[in-house]
Amino acid sequence: MPAESSRTRTLPAKSPSLPPGPRQPAALQAARWLLGSTSFLERCQARFGDLFTVNLVAKAAAGPAADRNQGRWVFLADPEHVRQVFTADPEIVRTGDTNRFLEPLVGPRSILVLDEPGHRGQRKLMLPPLHGERVRNYGTLISRVAEADLARWPVGEPFALWPRMQAITLEVIVRAVFGIAEPRRIARVTALLGRMLNRMTNARWLLVQSLLATVAESTGHKGTARRLIGPVDEVIRTEIAHRRAATDLDQRDDILSLLVRAEYADGSPMSDDELRDELMTLLIAGHESTATALAWAFELLLRHPDKVARVREETEAGLDDYAGAVAQETLRLRPVVPFVLRNLAQPMEIGGHLLPAGTWLAPCAYLIHRREDVYPEPLRFRPERFLERPAGATTWLPFGGGVRRCLGASFAQLEMRRVLQTVLAHADLVPARGKAEKIRARFITLAPARGARVLLEGGGK
Template identity: 40%
Template sequence: MPLSVLPPGPNLIATFGFVRNPFRFLDECAQRYGDWFTVRVPGVLPFVFTSAPDAVREVFLGDPDALHAGEANRPLGAFMGERSSLFLDAPEHLRQRRLLLPAFHGEQVASHADAMRTAADNAIASWPLGQQFPIHPQMRAITFETIIRTVFGFEDDSTGTELRASLKALFEIFSSRLGTLFSLPAMRIDAGAWSPWGRAVRLTRQVDAILFNEFARRRKEGVEGRADVLSMLLAARNENEQPLPDEVICDEMYTLMLAGHETTAASMAWVINRLITNPDVMERARAEVSSVLRDQQLDSSNVGKLKYVEAVINETMRLDPVIPNFGRTLTRPLKIAGRDLPAGVTIAPCIYLVHRRPELWPNPEQFNPDRFLEARQSPYSFFPFGGGARRCLGAAFATYQMKIVIAEILARVNLKPAPGYKASATRRGIAFAPSDGLPVIATNRS
C-alpha cells in the first residue's frame, strides 16, 4: 500500500508550528483536515494523527505485534536508555514490564509519601515572598529530588551529590531549545566536549560510571530493607531466575528519571496555572485540603481523601496534556476505524484533540474539575498517560506526587499570576510546559 494514500496534512513549513506552538498547530490541523491528518518530517516515516475515539480504542486494544510502541518511541532514545522497556515491543516489553510493575503498585507508591512531602516543603520554604518568580523550575526541582531519593535511593552523601550535579547538567542540555532536536539522528554530532551533543555524551558517561559503581556496591552489600526502585530492580529476577543486566537497569533509570521528572513537573506547573486563573477552584481545593488535614501533616493516611484536588489535576491533564500524542508504528498494513493504513507509518492518537471533542466533553474548553467527580471517564476518551498494555508505568506515582505537592502549596502559600502574564505551551525536553517558566507571586499563608 503506497504512502501516497495517507490522509492530507500540513506542509513542512507549517509543521514547524508543532515546535513553536504545538496546541495551536493541532487545533489548526483539526479545523482544516478533520479527525485524520498526516505530519511529515524529513528522514522520519509519516505520522498519521487521529482524534477519532473509535480509532483510539482500536489502537489500545490492537495486536501489539502489529502496533509497535517501542519502535514509535525510538526518537526519544537520544534522551533515555534505548534498552529500557519504553523502547521494547512484545514479548520483550511484557517480560521487562512485569519486573518493573512491583515498584509502582499502590502500597509501594504510598510508602514514598513522606519523601514527596519533604521535597515539596523544602522547595516551598525557599520561595521569595511578594516577588515574581518562575514556578516551573521549582516543580522540576521537587520532582528531581523526589526521584533521586525514592527511585534512585541516593541520599546527600558525596556520591548522591555527584549524581545530582551530573544529571542536572545533562537534563539542562536535553531541555534546551537545541536539545529538543536531538530526536533527529542528524543532530547527534559529537564535535568535542564543548558541542551540545558532545557534552551530553560525556555527562552520560559520568552518570553511567556513578550508577554502575552503585550497582556493584548494593549487590555486594545487599538490598534487603530498601524501598527505592533501583534496589527493587537489582533484586528482581526473570522467569529463569536471572537478574536484569546492569546496562538494562541503567537505561530504565534514565527513563524513569527523565520521564517522571520532566512530565510530572510540567503537569504540576499547568495545574498551578489553572488554579491561579480560576480563584474559585483554588479556594475550593484549599478548603478541601484544610478539611482533610485539620492541622495534621499530610501523609499516606490522608492523601486518598483529596478527591477534589485529584479532580483538578485530572481536568488540567485533560486540557493541558504535557505529551500531546502517543504513537504506534505499524509492522503490517492495518484497517483502523475503517481507514486502511500501510506498514511503516506511525499512527498517533492525539491526546490533546480527543480531550477536546465536544461529544465526549460538553463545553470542552471550560475548566470544570467536577467532570471527574460526577462520572468515571472512559480510558478511550481520557488518556493523559497513554493506554492499553503500554499505559505509563509511573502514572500512579506521578498522580500521587502531584496531589501531595499541590496540597502542600495550597496549605502553605497563596499564589497569584504575574501581572499581564498569559500562559502558552512551550517545549521543555520531552514535555510541553507553560511559557516563561510560569511567573507567579507568592504570599505567606502559614
C-alpha cells in the same frame, strides 16, 4: 497481551491509502509545526476531521513504501480509533521504534525502546515498585521535599514556578529510585542529572548536536552527549554496586532495591546493564513531565480562588479527592505529552483507510481532550467533571494507553496531589499576571510559556 481487536484488520482488503491532510511540502508543514504544533493540529482537525495525515519529514520518493511513509504521522482524534490502536497486537502496532531517538540517553535495554517480546518481560519487573501500596508510601517523602523547597521561595516578587517544580520532582525521583537520604549524595546526583537533562532536552542544543552529527558523522554528537551522560552513568553504576553488596537489601523498599531482588519468569535477575538502562529511564521519564504538569496545575488553579479554597478544605479534612480531580483536569486541558506514537509493522484498516506498513499513528490526547461531545465546555477548567464521571481509557490519555501506558501514572498523580496540597497549605500564591500563560512546545512536551509565574504573598500561611 490483549487479544487483537475485532475491529483490527491486518489483511489488505483494499489498496493502501493515507487519510487526507495538508498538501504543503514537508518542510513547510514542519515549519508550521515548529511555530505552534497545537494550533497546527487544531487547524488540521477543523479542515480534515478526526483522522488526518501530517507530513513532517521529506523522504526520497524513490525509496521503498515503508521508507516513503516515514515522517507521515496519522493523527487520531476519535476515541473509537484510539481504542483500536491501544488494543491491537503490540507486535503489529509497535512503540519502541518511535522512541528510538531516546536510545543514546536511556540505552538499548530500556523499556521505552524495546518492542515485544522483550518489552513485556521488562514491564512485568518494573510494574510492582510503581503500583498500589508501594507508591502510596512515597506520599510523605513528596510532602517533605515540597515543604523544604517552599521555604526557599522568594516573598513579594514574581518568580517562575516551573524550575521549583523541577527541583522538587528531581529530588523526589532520585530519592524514590535510589533510596538515598544523605544530603550530599542527593545533591551530587541531582546536580549531574539536572545538568544532563537541561542540556539534552533543550531544542537549540539538540539542533546544534544533530547538525554537528551530520557534518562530523556522529563524533561531535556522541562526544558531547557522552560528556553529559558519562558522569550520570557512573553514579548509577556505583549505586547498583552498593546495593548489590548491601546487607540490608531484603529490608529496603526503594525502587533500585526492589529491581535488584526482582526475577524474570526463568528465575534470573536483571543484569547491571539492564538495571542501568531502566534506572536512567525512570529518572528521565519520572522528572520533567511531572514538573511541567505541576507547573500547569498551579497556572490553571490559582486563577480560581474558590477551587484553591476547596483543595485547602479537603486537605485539612485529610482528603485528596478534589486535588486528584485538579490533577486530572490539568492533564486534560494541558496534556504535557500531547500525543503518543505507534509504528505499524503491518497494514491496518482504520476509519475506512487501509494504512500501509511503516505508517506512524498518533493517538492525540490534545485533540481528544477538547472534544465537546466528551467534555462539555471543553475549554473551561472544571475539575468537578472528574468527580462526576471517571476518566475513560480512550477519552483521557495524558499517560498514553494499552500495554505501553505510562508506568509512572499512579506515582505522577500522587506527586501532583501531594505537592498541590503541601504548597497550598503553607503558601498564599497568586498568578503574577492576569492573562493566562500560553502553551509553548518544549522538546516533546507542552509547557507554560513563562514557566507559570506567580507571586508569593505576605510570608506564607
